[in-house]
Amino acid sequence: MTGTQTMTDAVLWTVIIGLAVGSFGLRFLFLGFVGDRPLPRWLLRLLRYTAVAILPALVTPLVIWPKANGGEPDPMKLAAAAVTFAVGYLTRQVLPAVLAGALTLIVPALLF
Secondary structure, three states: OOOOOOOOHHHHHHHHHHHHHHHHHHHHHHHHHOOOOOOOHHHHHHHOOHHHHHHHHHHHHHHHOOHHHOOOOOHHHHHHHHHHHHHHHHHOOHHHHHHHHHHHHHHHHHHO
16 A cells, blocks of 8 residues: 555455454464463563563664654654663663653653
8 A cells, every 4th residue: 555545444444353363363363272271481481571571672773763754763762762771781670761762752751
């Protein structure tokens, strides 16, 4: 589809149903088939890092290639990402890291 074409209702519902089936299938794989058995230690260790990897995976494209700036990185967003990373690395906690990054974006906007 090009940028000027609209999505039909049939295509939209096909995508929604496909995503729902895929999401259910992934959850059922772990809960339905494996839910009553103990998982290996190595897999449990790897699964601990899944939540930690999701936030950077969602935020990185918005910092590096922001659509609002035409794909040009914004120095304030880069600074907020660096502060968030540094505070997260030093404290090993998500909430202080996110708050520090948010303050890095908000405080200069309030002052200037």
